[in-house]
Amino acid sequence: MPTIIVDVMPKAELLDPAGKAVAGALDRLGDSTFSAVRIGKRFELTVDGEADDAAVAAARELAESLLSNSVIEDVVSVRVAGE
Amino acid sequence: MTDTVANAIATPDHEQPYAALGLKADEYASIREILGRRPTSGELAMYSVMWSEHCSYKSSKIYLRQFGQKVSPKMREKLMVGIGENAGVVDIGEGWAVTFKVESHNHPSFIEPFQGAATGVGGIVRDIISMGARPVAVMDQLRFGRIDHPDTARVVHGVVSGISFYGNCLGLPNIGGETYFDACYQDNPLVNALAVGVLRHEDLHLANARGVGNRVVLFGARTGGDGIGGASILASDTFAEGGPTKRPAVQVGDPFAEKVLIECCLELFAGDLVEGIQDLGAAGISCATSELASNGDGGMFIELDKVLLRDPTLTAEEILMSESQERMMAIVQPEKLEAFLAVTAKWDVETSVLGEVTDTGRLVIHWHGEEIVDVEPRTVAIDGPVYERPVAYPAWLDALQADSASALPRSNDVDVLRTQFLQLLGSPNLAAKSWITDQYDRYVGGNTALSLPDDGGMVRVDESSGLGFALAADANGRYAQLDPYQGARLALAEAYRNVAVTGAVPAAVSDCLNFGSPENPEVMWQFSRAVEGLSDGCLELEIPVTGGNVSFYNQTGDVPIHPTPVVAVLGVIDDVARRVPSGWQDEGNNIYLLGTTSEEFDGSAWAGTIHGHLGGLPPAVDLAQEKRLAALLAAGAGQSLIASAHDLSDGGLAHALAESVLRFGVGARVWLGDILHRDGVDVATALFSESTGRVIVSVPREDDVKFQGLCEGRGYPVLRIGVTDKLSPALEIQDVFTIGIDELRGTHSATLPDHFS
Numbered sequence: 001m002p003t004i005i006v007d008v009m010p011k012a013e014l015l016d017p018a019g020k021a022v023a024g025a026l027d028r029l030g031d032s033t034f035s036a037v038r039i040g041k042r043f044e045l046t047v048d049g050e051a052d053d054a055a056v057a058a059a060r061e062l063a064e065s066l067l068s069n070s071v072i073e074d075v076v077s078v079r080v081a082g083e
Numbered sequence: 084m085t086d087t088v089a090n091a092i093a094t095p096d097h098e099q100p101y102a103a104l105g106l107k108a109d110e111y112a113s114i115r116e117i118l119g120r121r122p123t124s125g126e127l128a129m130y131s132v133m134w135s136e137h138c139s140y141k142s143s144k145i146y147l148r149q150f151g152q153k154v155s156p157k158m159r160e161k162l163m164v165g166i167g168e169n170a171g172v173v174d175i176g177e178g179w180a181v182t183f184k185v186e187s188h189n190h191p192s193f194i195e196p197f198q199g200a201a202t203g204v205g206g207i208v209r210d211i212i213s214m215g216a217r218p219v220a221v222m223d224q225l226r227f228g229r230i231d232h233p234d235t236a237r238v239v240h241g242v243v244s245g246i247s248f249y250g251n252c253l254g255l256p257n258i259g260g261e262t263y264f265d266a267c268y269q270d271n272p273l274v275n276a277l278a279v280g281v282l283r284h285e286d287l288h289l290a291n292a293r294g295v296g297n298r299v300v301l302f303g304a305r306t307g308g309d310g311i312g313g314a315s316i317l318a319s320d321t322f323a324e325g326g327p328t329k330r331p332a333v334q335v336g337d338p339f340a341e342k343v344l345i346e347c348c349l350e351l352f353a354g355d356l357v358e359g360i361q362d363l364g365a366a367g368i369s370c371a372t373s374e375l376a377s378n379g380d381g382g383m384f385i386e387l388d389k390v391l392l393r394d395p396t397l398t399a400e401e402i403l404m405s406e407s408q409e410r411m412m413a414i415v416q417p418e419k420l421e422a423f424l425a426v427t428a429k430w431d432v433e434t435s436v437l438g439e440v441t442d443t444g445r446l447v448i449h450w451h452g453e454e455i456v457d458v459e460p461r462t463v464a465i466d467g468p469v470y471e472r473p474v475a476y477p478a479w480l481d482a483l484q485a486d487s488a489s490a491l492p493r494s495n496d497v498d499v500l501r502t503q504f505l506q507l508l509g510s511p512n513l514a515a516k517s518w519i520t521d522q523y524d525r526y527v528g529g530n531t532a533l534s535l536p537d538d539g540g541m542v543r544v545d546e547s548s549g550l551g552f553a554l555a556a557d558a559n560g561r562y563a564q565l566d567p568y569q570g571a572r573l574a575l576a577e578a579y580r581n582v583a584v585t586g587a588v589p590a591a592v593s594d595c596l597n598f599g600s601p602e603n604p605e606v607m608w609q610f611s612r613a614v615e616g617l618s619d620g621c622l623e624l625e626i627p628v629t630g631g632n633v634s635f636y637n638q639t640g641d642v643p644i645h646p647t648p649v650v651a652v653l654g655v656i657d658d659v660a661r662r663v664p665s666g667w668q669d670e671g672n673n674i675y676l677l678g679t680t681s682e683e684f685d686g687s688a689w690a691g692t693i694h695g696h697l698g699g700l701p702p703a704v705d706l707a708q709e710k711r712l713a714a715l716l717a718a719g720a721g722q723s724l725i726a727s728a729h730d731l732s733d734g735g736l737a738h739a740l741a742e743s744v745l746r747f748g749v750g751a752r753v754w755l756g757d758i759l760h761r762d763g764v765d766v767a768t769a770l771f772s773e774s775t776g777r778v779i780v781s782v783p784r785e786d787d788v789k790f791q792g793l794c795e796g797r798g799y800p801v802l803r804i805g806v807t808d809k810l811s812p813a814l815e816i817q818d819v820f821t822i823g824i825d826e827l828r829g830t831h832s833a834t835l836p837d838h839f840s
Contacts, residue, residue, distance in 0.1 A: 010335070013308030013394060015407065017337035024431070071195040071333055 002051035003081040004059040008068040009040035043067050044081070051080040085399065086124040087453045095121050104131035110468055117462045125387075125448065125455040128400040129463055132366035133373060136635055139467035142601035143633045146611050149618040150628040158627040161590055169210040169290055169362065171629020172282075173591045175655045179544050180287065181552050182214045183279035185224070185595040185651045187634035192274040195333040196241025201249035202336040203276040205408055208253065209341070209362035212348050213411065215288035216280030219528065220542050221250050222260040223276050224556050224595070224649045225519075228269030230511040230838050235264070238272050239519075239839055246276070247522040252338035253345070256531045257523035258540025259554060264511040267560070270639035275595045275649050277556055281544050286352055290361040292379035292414045295442045297358055299372070299383060300420075302427050302434040303344050303410040306368070307393035310334035310406030340409040347430035348411065356423045359414035369403045369463070371412040373446055376460035379414070382441035383460065385448045389435050399450040414440060474611055475604035484565060486698030488684035495766045501820040503693050504737050504770065505830050510692040513734045514834035515745075532659040536746060538581040538730050539654070541662055549658035555581030556652075558597075559733070560645030561686045562701035567609040569701050571616035571648045576704045576775055577732050578652035579624060583713035584728035584778055586663040586720030587654030592621055594631035594650050599643020601635045609646045610635075617648060623706040626652070663720050665729045666746020667781050670809035672726050674751060676736070676802050677712060677794070678777035680762045680769055688733045689771040708776045715797050716778065724786040724793065731777040737770040737816075739779055741827055744814045748824055753805030754817045761802065766819060781807055 010016045019038040026034055043063070047055045056078060063075040084090075091097075101111040104127065114122050114130050122130060136142060150166055163180055164172035170184035188203025204221055211218045223246055228235045250257050260277075292299065310333060351357050359379060361371045368390070376383040390402055397405070415423045420436070427434040441447075446463070448456035494500070507513055516535065525534040532551060533541035539555035557577040563570025575592070582589045594617060599606035621628055637644045656662060667674075684690050685699025719725040727746075731739045736758075744750055758769045782790045794801040808815075815821040 014333075015304070015307055015309055015335040015337060015393065017335065017340070020337070021339075069195070072198060072335060 002047045004045045004047060004051055004056060005079055005081050006043040006045065006059060006063040006067055006075065007040060007077045008063065008073050009038060009076050011072055011074055014072055056080065085450055085453050085455060087455055088123055088457050091121050091123045097121060099127055101127060101131065105135055106131050110134060113468065118458065123455050125399050125403055126458055128403045129369040129373065129456065132369050132404050133463045134467045136601065138366050138370060140633055141468045142470050142472050142607070142635060143610065144469050145471055146614040149614060153618045153622040154627060155622065155625055157625045162627050162629065163287065164214070166628065166630050168630065169213045171591065171593065172214055172287060173629060173653060175544065175550065175552060177545060177548060177550050178284055179550060180282050180284055181279060181653060182211055182216045182282065183277065183554065183593055183651065183653055184210055184630050185275050185277035185556060185593050185649060186632040187595050187597060188274045188276060189271065189597065189634055189637055191333050192242055193238065193270065193272055196238045197245040198333055198335050200242040200245030200274050202334050202408055203274050204246055204249040205336045205338065205341050206364045207276045207278040209364065209411065211278045211280035212345055213288065213290060213360050213362040214280065214282065215286040215352050216282035217349055218255055218278055218280040218345060219530065220258045220540065221255050221276065221278045222258055222540060222554065222556060223274065224260055224558065225262045226268040226273035226560070226647060227264050228272065229266045230264045232269055236839055242272065242274055243519050243522055249336055249338045251524045253342050254527050256525050256527050256534065257520070258525060258531055258534040258542060259556065260535065261557065262516050262519055263560070265560065265645065267642070267644045271637045271644055273597050273637065273647060275597070277651055279554060288352060288357060288360050290375055290378055291359045292375035292383055292440045294358055294416065295380060295440055296417060297440045298415045298417055298420055298436050299385060299438045299440065300413045300415050300423065300434060300436050301390060301410065302413065302432050304337065304340050304407055305391045305393040305433060306397070306402055306405050306410070307407045308397055308401060308405060311401055311404045334406050334408050336408045343430050343432060344409055344411060347427055347432045350426050351423060354422060354426065356415060356419045356426065357413045358416060361412050363410040363412060365406060367403065367405045367407065373460040373464035375412065375414065376446050377464040380440055380442055381460065382443040383438060383446050384441050385438035387448050387450045389437050391433050391435050399455055472601050472607045473604040474608040476608055477605040483698050484700055488687065488690040488696055488699050489682065491684070491690060491694045491696055493767045497819050500767060500770065503689070504820070507688055507692050507734050507738060508741055508827065509830040509834050510688065511834055513688055513738055515832040516835065517832060518835035518839060532662050533585055533664065536742065537585070537665040539585045541585050541587065541656065541659055543659045549660050551656050551659035553582045553585040553587035553654040553656060554651060556649055557581065558647050558649040560647040561691060561697055563613060563646040563648060564697065565686050565699060565701045567612040567646045568616035569704060570646060571613040572620040572704050572706065573701055573775065574648050574650040575617055575620040576706060576709050577730065578650045579709055579713060580730045580778065582652045582654035583716045584663060584665065584730050585654070585656070586661055586717065587656040588717050589624070589626055589652050589654045589713060591653045592626055592628045592650060594628060594648060595634065596631065597634045597637050597644065597647040597649065599638040603643060606643050613646055613648045617650065620706055624710055661720055661723060663725050663728045664746065665727060666743045667727055667749040667751060667807040668747045669726060669783065669807060672781040672783055672807045673787055673803055674753065674805035674807060675780050675782060676758065676777065676804045677780060677799055678774070679800050680758055680764055680772050680774045680777065682764060682768050683772045683774045687771065687773045702773050702775050704775045711797060711799055712776055712778065715793065715799050719780070719790065719793055722789070724782060724790045726781045726783055728778055728780045731779065732773065735771045735773050740814060741831065743779065744824060745828055745831060750808045750811045750813045750824060751805050752808055752815045752817065755804070755819065757802045758804065
């Protein structure tokens with residue numbers, strides 16, 4: 001069955017404590033390849049039927065209303081898996 | 084392009100967005116007058132946040148002066164640091180001092196309840212650290228909308244998890260607090276956070292920048308774009324519906340970073356590496372630099388591009404206004420800088436040296452070599468605008484006060500009394516708050532002697548002597564709506580009594596004054612009356628106000644919240660082993676009622692819960708009597724005559740009896756006959772009236788004579804009203820009703836889980 005993927009990230013201007021902790025760990029391990037880490041969320045919504053425009057629109061609506069907190073997070077993408 | 088001082092001089096007519104930053108036209112004009120030119124955009128940013136209501140206290144200042152004026156020599160005795168510093172400091176003896184303060188984080192907690200409440204805890208804890216103290220406990224005073232309103236659960240869940248998340252991660256016990264539900268807080272919950280810390284006298288630190296050449300050091304979390312304008316815009320304006328959307332000025336907290344910061348600061352203090360220190364809260368770097376400079380030698384030079392950034396695209400103005408959490412600013416002697424940096428490096432706390440203390444009397448800030456700020460720091464931090472806002476006696480108040488609850492039908496039928504008693508016990512404001520407090524860590528640290536559901540929290544300070552402090556914070560917005568002067572005194576009296584019942588001696592006060600818009604003359608009248616009441620009351624009780632916070636603009640649309648002056652009282656106890664719990668534990672102890680009861684139902688829980696009524700005049704409060712009561716309780720606790728003590732407040736005697744039973748599950752037989760006879764009241768009044776100056780205590784039989792002698796000697800009215808009964812699991816009020824502990828507990832503890840679980 002098709003899956004719609006929603007990605008949510010903490011707003012760029014806000015602190016991401018978990019990402020900061022991972023960046024700190026990289027630093028302690030001596031890895032200097034990456035200078036920053038931010039951690040977001042990925043939701044996989046399985047569609048019962050076809051992943052058409054209506055389903056994507058419904059997923060977007062859900063992403064804005066339930067899956068993310070618009071005060072501190074942004075929905076960065078809503079897409080059908082494999083597309 | 085950078086707006087430099089030179090550029091500001093060259094382009095005097097350049098239009099500036101002062102209104103969008105929350106400044107009024109006349110305030111902008113006076114900034115121009117102070118500077119003798121237009122401000123640069125950086126200066127405008129600084130003035131706008133520092134002159135905001137939240138930071139400048141411009142509407143409240145003229146009233147708050149009373150706290151400094153109404154003081155007796157006795158009130159100064161134990162006060163090491165008073166109003167004006169980050170938090171007040173009180174000498175509790177044996178070389179120990181306690182610092183405590185309560186602050187509001189109301190507006191952010193409505194927009195983003197979890198982070199708003201969490202950063203409220205973080206902010207007040209940093210105030211405590213900056214005094215040189217180790218934070219040891221927190222507590223919170225919460226007000227939410229109606230418990231059955233669809234939006235209330237969102238706010239409650241977020242706020243409670245935010246507080247527990249931040250406090251629990253820091254390893255700080257949450258030792259008390261209060262929670263009320265009322266429609267007036269629906270779109271404007273109150274989240275007041277209190278923190279308390281302990282220090283040795285010699286560890287005291289102050290926020291000032293002295294010593295020319297000393298370095299100005301910023302350490303802690305990096306500066307990001309969070310919370311820009313939080314103080315100036317969010318906390319200093321109403322949530323106008325239909326108006327332009329306010330930018331989400333919230334911050335995200337990181338308690339683990341704060342925990343590291345606490346330990347790092349304490350090591351810096353222990354190594355004597357810090358001359359002055361200030362936490363960064365509202366108004367961020369603008370506030371820290373201008374306040375440190377104003378309180379010190381008056382001059383400071385800062386290179387703003389040295390600030391470590393999370394987001395390299397931030398402009399100078401944004402850096403000045405950012406409210407990123409978990410940051411501190413210290414003043415360090417150059418020869419100690421290396422040792423300072425070694426400590427911050429050890430704790431993995433990022434640190435940057437921004438500049439130094441100067442003797443120019445100017446706060447000068449450079450941005451990549453260009454001068455963007457050149458101001459006299461006092462004009463930013465201290466000599467902001469002061470308003471004497473119009474006050475007006477509320478047009479509706481006479482009618483409200485005339486509408487007394489004494490006109491409400493009051494039944495003395497035993498079945499009705501039983502029903503009303505249970506209705507009150509399960510009502511949202513009187514119901515058990517364990518659903519909330521169980522989410523908080525109450526015993527971490529191993530020094531908690533008392534915490535909720537006891538009347539006050541208590542923490543041991545010295546492990547060898549047992550020296551400790553007790554804390555209670557109270558406010559009754561319903562009383563204050565009826566009469567703000569008496570409402571403030573009633574809040575003070577209740578917090579004072581709640582400390583006294585633990586066996587501690589009340590010593591100092593902090594307050595958080597939550598009101599509507601100061602631009603509403605009726606609100607300003609309420610505020611002026613409340614401050615007058617509180618300052619008069621503190622003078623009468625001879626305990627000083629050590630600091631606090633004012634939160635205005637708590638309203639939605641045109642409807643202000645009930646005036647909610649939260650009063651926190653701190654008390655001292657020589658040995659926490661002599662603390663007095665709030666409930667019964669032993670068989671056959673005599674139960675005494677201290678104080679007298681009269682027919683006082685106006686503003687009561689009974690009037691509100693049973694009749695949905697608010698009107699009349701709040702209960703009379705006699706602070707001289709409260710003082711005698713507290714002295715009596717301290718003497719009784721000191722001689723270990725008192726097995727338990729519980730204050731009577733919301734819900735009256737009936738509710739206090741129920742809570743005393745439920746604390747440890749020990750029942751009692753109680754008779755009201757002597758109260759009815761002596762005070763000339765009916766049964767309903769004896770049970771539900773909210774007369775002040777009353778406490779129930781339980782006394783072991785063998786101490787009975789001594790206890791009665793103590794009351795007689797001090798001339799305090801006392802009646803034996805019952806006896807504890809460990810064998811019968813019930814509260815029996817003779818000739819009225821008998822209710823089993825299971826039913827009491829079920830009623831008392833079901834309400835919050837029913838709505839929020």
